[in-house]
């Protein structure tokens with residue numbers, strides 16, 4: 001039999017696929033649908049301390065190659081997701097991750113401290129990479145600010161946590177970030193990647209952009225981002241010994257999930273594809289991955305994780 005289970009963060013989850021933060025996870029009924037699906041874990045929409053409406057619509061658009069979004073962190077606020085985390089069924093074996101995207105370092109630390117006080121099994125994934133809040137540059141592109149933030153996170157939260165990284169495009173940037181991330185032993189995982197920020201999709205019929213915020217600039221997902229996502233997974237897999245890398249970006253079938261794991265991913269998140277297919281995507285993709293493994297003679301993910309060959 002094919003084993004798709006993943007052991008990390010001191011627990012074993014029944015599979016390797018779950019949602020990317022932001023997709024199918026803002027409302028409790030969405031989260032419950034994910035938990036009831038073949039998703040092996042659940043992560044909540046990035047929370048800010050207070051509820052947010054987000055950016056004006058249209059703010060999401062599907063394209064033949066994926067998606068563009070400038071949601072602007074619309075969410076129910078930290079208390080809503082903390083309340084959900086209090087009632088979540090951890091006994092299912094499906095971990096719950098809380099995505100935190102504070103609008104300031106103080107907000108991120110306040111949320112981490114509140115979460116620590118609760119002593120819940122939920123694991124924080126701190127979003128360093130939202131590209132869509134006007135006036136808020138992506139923290140992950142400011143190395144000094146990232147270094148300062150991680151020191152503060154360590155002081156605010158005594159458990160294991162992760163960060164959601166933006167895509168990087170230069171070996172010097174991979175090295176600079178790895179040097180910072182490797183200072184933090186309780187930073188247990190990085191999720192690579194968030195959307196490729198500030199793309200521009202043009203509709204030639206209307207001769208206009210397709211989303212309203214930021215004059216049409218938005219984060220790209222889907223086929224557009226797969227090679228960049230795989231590069232970030234493989235580089236951080238090499239550069240962060242002892243940490244896990246979660247793959248996110250361009251996964252729409254067992255093939256891309258296989259690629260992410262081959263590149264080193266411990267687990268794999270699904271965003272754009274989930275947005276359009278719904279939670280049924282998880283059983284389809286898991287089945288395709290299992291079939292691919294069977295054909296190749298792999299019985300578990302450990303048999304090929306990180307074994308991407310170079311020439």
Ligand SMILES: O=C1NC(=O)NC(C(=O)O)N1
Nearest residue numbers: 071072073130132195219
């Ligand atoms: O981190 C984020 N990445 C995105 O692509 N969009 C959302 C958002 O805009 O809320 N946040």
